[in-house]
Amino acid sequence: MAGQVVEWVLRVLVGVVLAAAGAAKAFQPEAFAVEVDRFQLTPWLLSLALGYFLPWFEIVTAIALFFRPLYLGALLAISGLGMLFAVAVGSAWWRELDISCGCFGALVSGRVDAWHLVSALLFVGVGSALLVYQGRLRSKAPEMSSKPS
Amino acid sequence: MHFGLSYVLVTAVRQLTWLVLIALLLSTLSWTLRNTRSAEPLAPGEIDLQTLSSMRAADILWVDARSKAKFDSRHIPGALLLNQADWESLVSNFYDQWQPGRQVVVYGEVDSDNGQEVASRLREESAIENVWVLKGGYEAWRAR
Numbered sequence: 001m002a003g004q005v006v007e008w009v010l011r012v013l014v015g016v017v018l019a020a021a022g023a024a025k026a027f028q029p030e031a032f033a034v035e036v037d038r039f040q041l042t043p044w045l046l047s048l049a050l051g052y053f054l055p056w057f058e059i060v061t062a063i064a065l066f067f068r069p070l071y072l073g074a075l076l077a078i079s080g081l082g083m084l085f086a087v088a089v090g091s092a093w094w095r096e097l098d099i100s101c102g103c104f105g106a107l108v109s110g111r112v113d114a115w116h117l118v119s120a121l122l123f124v125g126v127g128s129a130l131l132v133y134q135g136r137l138r139s140k141a142p143e144m145s146s147k148p149s
Numbered sequence: 150m151h152f153g154l155s156y157v158l159v160t161a162v163r164q165l166t167w168l169v170l171i172a173l174l175l176s177t178l179s180w181t182l183r184n185t186r187s188a189e190p191l192a193p194g195e196i197d198l199q200t201l202s203s204m205r206a207a208d209i210l211w212v213d214a215r216s217k218a219k220f221d222s223r224h225i226p227g228a229l230l231l232n233q234a235d236w237e238s239l240v241s242n243f244y245d246q247w248q249p250g251r252q253v254v255v256y257g258e259v260d261s262d263n264g265q266e267v268a269s270r271l272r273e274e275s276a277i278e279n280v281w282v283l284k285g286g287y288e289a290w291r292a293r
Contacts, residue, residue: 009219024293026179028199028200028203029176029179029180029183029196030191030196030199030200031199031200031203031204032202034196034200034252037279038250038252038279040278044193045193050192052174052176052177052180053173053176054174055176056175056176056179057169057172057176059172059175060172060175060221061168061173062168064164064168065267069164070164070167070168072161072246073160073162073163073164073166073167073168074158074159074163074164074168075161076157076158076162076164076165077165077168080165097249097250121154131154131157131158131161132154134153134157134158135153135154135156135158136153136154136157137153138152138153138156138157139152139153139154140153142162
């Protein structure tokens with residue numbers, strides 16, 4: 001029971017953050033592409049493609065957290081997004097790039113710092129932990145695990 | 150690997166594929182709508198005023214690639230002059246003003262290649278990657 005409550009709280013928190021982040025960037029993809037390009041990890045065309053793709057992927061993942069047929073995929077996506085963000089932020093921090101995170105588009109202009117890296121790793125942790133939790137639910141009672149808690 | 154977790158991971162990968170496909174569809178739709186509305190899509194290395202409006206003014210270094218006469222007559226506030234004709238005498242001022250992390254936005258006349266030429270030369274000689282050409286040139290900024 002406690003596990004189910006924690007799971008729901010995490011789903012709501014992560015869903016809200018992801019939906020907000022995606023919505024803030026989805027309608028200004030070129031601006032987000034510029035932010036991606038400033039990390040100096042991708043050529044411009046790939047930055048532009050990511051500028052269009054990532055915000056919608058965040059929105060779709062946020063919705064999928066509450067849509068049973070895609071729930072497990074959403075958890076994996078959260079871990080993947082967190083890992084991607086951690087690599088980008090870690091790389092920028094290591095190279096001492098004075099750039100903004102771009103996480104919420106023009107809404108928030110925070111410089112890349114340790115807090116962003118911690119946030120990214122939290123996403124990886126939450127996604128992974130919920131996947132493991134779902135795995136345990138299915139192992140203990142397979143006949144009850146046809147739907148998430 | 151634990152059976153339950155194996156099942157979860159395999160299912161998660163399958164579902165993730167659907168999420169990627171849906172997001173690809175939506176982003177393609179977004180790209181199509183945005184580039185159908187505008188006359189021409191942005192070329193590589195090009196940037197428009199709409200994108201710049203979402204950036205902090207302090208993060209932008211404007212570079213005017215036009216003639217000195219046009220620069221003296223009118224230019225974007227805060228811009229510095231750097232054109233092909235007077236490159237050697239002007240480029241040191243550019244390096245004095247530039248700082249890592251600032252986006253360099255070069256503008257020329259809309260019907261001329263001077264913006265592109267100066268941007269290309271800057272990228273080659275300075276190895277600065279964040280050099281952009283303003284779509285529509287100075288005229289686009291005047292018309293905003």
